[in-house]
Amino acid sequence: MLKTKGKPRKYQIIVAVIVIILLIILLKKLPSKKKKTPSEIPKIEKLKPVEEKKKEYRIAVIIDDIGYPSDMLYEYQYFNGKLTFSVLPFLKSSAKYAGILHEKGFEIMIHIPMEPQAYPQTNPGPYALLTDNTKEEIEQKLSMMIKDNPFAVGANNHMGSYATTDRDLMLWTLGLLKGSDLFFIDSVTTPDSLAHEIALNLKLDTSKRDVFLDNEDSFSAINNQFEKLKKIARTNGTAIGIGHINKQNTLKVLVHQLGLLKEENYTLIFASETVVRK
Numbered sequence: 001m002l003k004t005k006g007k008p009r010k011y012q013i014i015v016a017v018i019v020i021i022l023l024i025i026l027l028k029k030l031p032s033k034k035k036k037t038p039s040e041i042p043k044i045e046k047l048k049p050v051e052e053k054k055k056e057y058r059i060a061v062i063i064d065d066i067g068y069p070s071d072m073l074y075e076y077q078y079f080n081g082k083l084t085f086s087v088l089p090f091l092k093s094s095a096k097y098a099g100i101l102h103e104k105g106f107e108i109m110i111h112i113p114m115e116p117q118a119y120p121q122t123n124p125g126p127y128a129l130l131t132d133n134t135k136e137e138i139e140q141k142l143s144m145m146i147k148d149n150p151f152a153v154g155a156n157n158h159m160g161s162y163a164t165t166d167r168d169l170m171l172w173t174l175g176l177l178k179g180s181d182l183f184f185i186d187s188v189t190t191p192d193s194l195a196h197e198i199a200l201n202l203k204l205d206t207s208k209r210d211v212f213l214d215n216e217d218s219f220s221a222i223n224n225q226f227e228k229l230k231k232i233a234r235t236n237g238t239a240i241g242i243g244h245i246n247k248q249n250t251l252k253v254l255v256h257q258l259g260l261l262k263e264e265n266y267t268l269i270f271a272s273e274t275v276v277r278k
Helices: 002-029 072-076 094-103 135-148 167-179 195-201 219-236 248-261
Strands: 057-066 084-087 107-114 154-159 183-186 206-208 238-244 266-269
Touching: 057 094, 057 107, 057 154, 057 219, 057 248, 072 094, 072 248, 084 094, 084 154, 094 107, 107 135, 135 167, 167 183, 167 195, 183 195, 195 206, 219 238, 219 248, 238 248, 248 266
Parallel strands: 057 084, 057 238, 057 266, 084 107, 107 154, 154 183, 183 206
Antiparallel strands: none
């Protein structure tokens, strides 16, 4: 009886030993988790704070009345920034000066002579657009101006305090500019000008002058006007100033301001970069 009872117990012990051996074998075959060395542990890079991009304020400067004899033109050639020069048509030096400035990389426009309030006492120049011209006369004159200045990419008005208040004259003029793929900047020689409004209605690429820089030819006065231009650019993002080639201090102020603009987050641009495109 004692022998009979011991057999199951012995069998259970044998089975348990076999199970333990099998478990040991299985555990050895399982992949071991190797402890990573410091060089193997991926480094977590610290997130750098995102730098807020500073807003840039844009300023375009147009220099009018190119074509009159001027020693200043040759000095402007060495200006190290973007400027747009507006050339009066049909003057003795118009084509020559336009070519020189274009070759130097500046932007060229047509400075379209238009009837002022004081006409004929004040003469706007050859082939000026007048309020008593027919549509055909306006188109003929303007077509000649465009042909005379192959470098031009746009136009603005010379004088025109009366012409720009004439709706028909502006419709004819701006319609032809649109057909010739030229933009228009309203010089705003009168607060009653209709030019910009009509250009927008025609879906012509257009903008308008904010500040006349050099009505007074002194460094301090022009510099004050330029500071005013900068304030407008800070408010609106973009501003347009107009100066004149015959003013001695305009270039001096531009050179002076050029050194400040980048530090103060301003960028000089061409007039073509200011237009509202439709």
